[in-house]
Amino acid sequence: MGIVLGPNQYGKAEVRLVRIDRGAAEHRITDLNVSVALSGDLADTHLTGDNAKVLPTDSQKNTVYAFARDGIGEIEDFGLRLARHFVDSQPAVHRARVRLEQYGWQRTTVDGQPASHSFHRTGDGTRTATITYDGGTAWVVSGLADLTVLNSTGSEFWGYVKDEYTTLPEAKDRILATAVSAHWRHRDAGERDWGESHRLARAALLAAFADTHSLSLQQTLHAMGSRVLSGQPDVVEIRLALPNKHHFLVDLSPFGLDNPGEVFFAADRPYGLIEGSALREDAPPPGEAW
Structure with a gap:
């Protein structure tokens, strides 16, 4: 009985990212956990160890940080930007899935006034998003x-x-x-x-x-x-x-x-x-x- 390679993917999991937007008098904080998973024409690395089509997971991590430099905005938009980049820039990658968790921070109030640069974590749950892109269609959950x-x-x-x-x-x-x-x-x-x-x-x-x-x-x-x-x-x-x-x-x-x-x-x-x-x-x- 022959053995064949089944479905597979790889990526960088749980990239911790905090961005501080300092443009206004009051700072804004975005606190994310980002996981990337890529799949496509990647059989060679599994079957022979040939990594010619493999984008290192470290590069994926760096991409997350580099894209954050231009701003994050809503996490769905950020995930779409990342997913489309990985598929459109890598011929061997046919599908990218980006999962995001956003942790809530609330501006601290001092003497009845919101502080410009002090925050505390909220207990209001974690916002999430999963973005999948296959080169033609994007799905948002x-x-x-x-x-x-x-x-x-x-x-x-x-x-x-x-x-x-x-x-x-x-x-x-x-x-x-x-x-x-x-x-x-x-x-x-x-x-x-x-x-x-x-x-x-x-x-x-x-x-x-x-x-x-x-x-x-x-x-x-x-x-x-x-x-x-x-x-x-x-x-x-x-x-x-x-x-x-x-x-x-x-x-x-x-x-x-x-x-x-x-x-x-x-x-x-x-x-x-x-x-x-x-x-x-x-x-x-x-x-x-x-």
Whole structure:
């Protein structure tokens, strides 16, 4: 039986990049983690060790820094610039995928006034983007990760299958908490206000989580995805992963105390993991987007 080379790619992972824009009186900070993966006519390096078509990963890292010198802007635009450069400048590279994570910083306030040059990290989740380009078509998937949310009421879970191993009691009023990871695919990579699109999607996720009376985390997931699609015709598909951050009522009776739904143990593991997607009926095929 013969052995052939299967799908492969290579690149520079997790290039840490911080850019300070100093042009205005108030500085701006952009904090990124950038990963590049290239594929194409690269069989020789795998089969014979011939590196004639290999752009070193160190060169890829340097490209990220050099492109940042001209400014970053929205991370989707920065990723498109990088992906197109790698494919268009390297004959052997037929596809480039650039994944970006943007960490949030907030301007520090001193005596009620924003400081011009002092920042602190936010806990509002991480903005993400994945850009794929094959020389003809570009795909853009925007997203966010680790956006932790909690509803202190308005959630139930009952009527589920019970077998000989079931110990979980039914709940008609429970805490619902999760750390949202969501990625949404745009219809095309045409020019648009990526920042405003991300703001609208994030607001839709938060609003749907807040105002959905949840009978299951699955129901909440679908409501969140549907809200994002309803608000932006350009977004054709969204995929979500919601870990169920369980909160268990602590039994205070050994201490002679009651617990009217006020004191909880926040368990970090194990946890239920709910994953799903929502998409438009007329959504174009994802191609290389995901």
